Amino acid sequence: MLLPRLQPPLRAAITSIGRSSQQGCLNEAFAALAIRPAASSVGPASLTFVRHASHAQQGAVNKGKDGPGKRLGAKKSGEQYVIPGNIIFRQRGTHWFPGDNCAMGRDHTIYATESGYVKYYKDPEKHPKRQYIGVTFERDMVLPLPRNSMRRRRLNMTAHKMEVPPVVVPIEGLPEVVEKVVKGERRGEEGRKLEIGGGYVYREANWEIGRAAERAKVRVKLFKPRDRWAARTKTWKRKMANREKRVVKSVKKKGKKKVV
Template sequence: MFAPRIFSAFRAAPRAPILRTALLAARPRTPLFPAIQSRPATHAAAGRANKAKDGPGKRLGAKKTAGEKVKTGMIIYRQRGTVWYPGENAGMGRDHTIFAAAPGYVRYYKDPAQPKRKFIGIALTEKQVLPSPPHAIRVRRLGMKAVPLEEEPRNVPFGTPLVRGDQVAKDGFYAYRTPNWRIGRMMPKVEVKNNNPFARWQKKGKRNAAWKRRKGIA
């Protein structure tokens, strides 16, 4: 009997306070943009103003002087930019460092064909001069040393008596060596001990058997 009156009371209540309460509940409690903003202090936060003014040097310059002997891979000159260019038997790294590409002697020189550039090269010999002439023979490092030829032995005249040292054996095509029987006699004589345990066991058994026969045991 009272149900229609209750429903009519709910229908007649305004909906504005309910919406306002829902909006207040959904609103964040902390503001997105606070009134006072703080920024922590950091080193070099505003560019390079706080960094070091004068850092350590990069150790640039010549590492090897003219005429100094170097090996492959040794650093000759450190630079920023191309103050010096790599010449003969030299190379340049990614940071413009000039290094030796072959063992030899350091040379600082200028090339008449390129008067605006200065070069650093490696002379393969101590007396080699750089730059090489345009049509000169290329100097190569073959890894060999020039040795004067020995005089060939003369033919022994007929009737010359042979000595004991002349008895050599021929090995291969051209090389002469001492024969094997002479090599074996060169070593000093050393007393050799028999370290065979089986042979020692056999000898011991024979000695025991002989002793038993002498004693009349066996």
């Protein structure tokens, strides 16, 4: 396509070179044929501008209709060993509930709270339809455990029934015996009247407890109420005098620095 367009200018250049008596250089001939921009009404030459995009075009991140999967489901199989904090099951909703030695996060993730083996089971006594995930300390243990059975806890310990101390029944004349035993133990406790109260505790009244120093004959300095207004005024005057001294002292220091 370019050859037919170049032929007329080349022919004109060759004929002009042959006709001229003076042998001119080819550069002058081709310079005469140079295309010059046409003059415009506004300026000497018309300028052409090209506009480029100022911002890069952004493409869609997910071109598909659905986003990436959330990787839900079981992360640990049955009888697999786990440690505290291991995620056992990820879910949306409560398809599985936490059982023994397990807990549930705010996104319904079930994780282990103790080291052991994972167990998937159902507990009809607790709920007829719910499914539970638990952790046992031994692989051979079966969940759910029978109600009120001995269970292993942390540090390989088992729960035992606590021994309840026998209930003390108040007997007539017992306060007198207690008074004789307490009498003479400490200074100032003479003449105490112990009465049985709630929880079978022998305790005297609060106003009698406050008289312990009086019964022990301990001398305490009496409080002498004074003029608090005069004390406050005196304190305020002392603080103002100290403040004036500090101001005078700082002014003297500044004056010495200027002299130097």
